[in-house]
Amino acid sequence: MGVFRVLLLVGLSLLVVISEAAIPTKTLRQINKANRDGPYLGLVIPNQFELNPLLQHPSYKPSNLTIDVSGKRFRFGTVAGEKAILVMTGLAMVNSGITTQLLVTLFNLKGVIHHGIAGNADPSLHIGDVAIPQYWSHSGLWNWQRYGDGPENPLALEASGDYTRDIGYIKFANYSTTSTDNFLNNVWYQPEEVFPIDGTPEERQHIFWVPVDPHYFNLAKKLEEVTLEKCLNATLCLTYPPKIIRVARGTSASIYVDNAAYRSFIYDKFEVSPVEMESAAVALVCHQQRVPFITFRAISDLAGGGTEESNEADAFTPLASTNAVEVVVQFIKILSQSLVRANVN
Known part of the structure; x- marks a missing residue:
């Protein structure tokens, strides 16, 4: 039990040091008082x-x-x-x-x-x-498609569920004043990965319209x-x-x-x-x-x-x-x- 108590005290001391490094003890007291x-x-x-x-x-x-x-x-x-x-x-x-x-x-x-x-x-x-x-x-989370690929082509990492073509894209060539083509190609809009507080940690969900x-x-x-x-x-x-x-x-x-x-x-x-x-x-x-x-x-x-x-x-x-x-x-x-x-x- 003596060793356990020493380890426990060391662990608690480390927690105090960590908490004080992140948020000073005085500030934590202010927060606790305010929350009451x-x-x-x-x-x-x-x-x-x-x-x-x-x-x-x-x-x-x-x-x-x-x-x-x-x-x-x-x-x-x-x-x-x-x-x-x-x-x-x-x-x-x-x-x-x-x-x-x-x-x-x-x-x-x-x-x-x-x-x-x-x-x-x-x-x-x-x-x-x-x-x-x-x-x-x-609307600033994008998958920028490589030149030469189009809407029918899968995006990089799409197969693993990281990216999707469900939301849609903007084709830069549609806004060119001199050519029907453009090396910037297409940008596909992407949903955010979210990890709700009542969900399983590290088990992602996706949402675009919140x-x-x-x-x-x-x-x-x-x-x-x-x-x-x-x-x-x-x-x-x-x-x-x-x-x-x-x-x-x-x-x-x-x-x-x-x-x-x-x-x-x-x-x-x-x-x-x-x-x-x-x-x-x-x-x-x-x-x-x-x-x-x-x-x-x-x-x-x-x-x-x-x-x-x-x-x-x-x-x-x-x-x-x-x-x-x-x-x-x-x-x-x-x-x-x-x-x-x-x-x-």
Whole structure:
């Protein structure tokens, strides 16, 4: 027993050293204490210019608690009276995925709300509108087919189940102005491998269209009555009142899309509305961890133009960011009311 106790003590000491190397003991105590006051809504925000309007919104009441972990700052407070944790991810898929995983792993959450701005591929939407997709895809995961092969040819590693031709492809030669051929050939879109928390570790599943929480999505219909800002200032206004609308699909990739040809392609191929760089990563993490989530994206540009408002992302980003935050606040109010009714019943 003496040897066993020594080995046990050594093992426990190693665990302490490892945990302190990853997360300092003081921070772990802060996390444990904070979790006793939960659960919280996790608010995941891509960038500073999208975070600031929320920090400045009168419905946000900060607490004295801020926890910094692995380069991420988790701000505690309330939004519309609901306990919330705010965290900024940084640009694109890797940052948003890492941040969302930290959030749902470390903290006691009841749901995740993601918001920000987006480009637009949907001709029925306009700058200033806020889109609420029911499904999100990661459209930047590709199998790039070798030159000379076509749709009838299997992809590399397709036979082992790593890749598929089920989703479809883009043929670069279709967009050539000088030739009917192109060495870039075809790019095939691929589903993500996912490993759900209630599944078998290392036993992969696949998903391309990730659904938001159905209850959240149904509640979001009530947001269509909310009035949004039309003017950024006395001289810069939209020519129409912006609207809030639930749409079928949005898509993300670590690519800033400002190209009319690609915008038209992804709309024709996938019928997506917002096009941006973070939401699919948030969706995938929440899907794997079985955490309810929803995303609100305000249109700041037209992903390649096509109207007199082309390439005006710089001008309209502040207005879009403000409208996205207003939708988040109003949604939290609606969600809070639904929780009260559920508790009464």
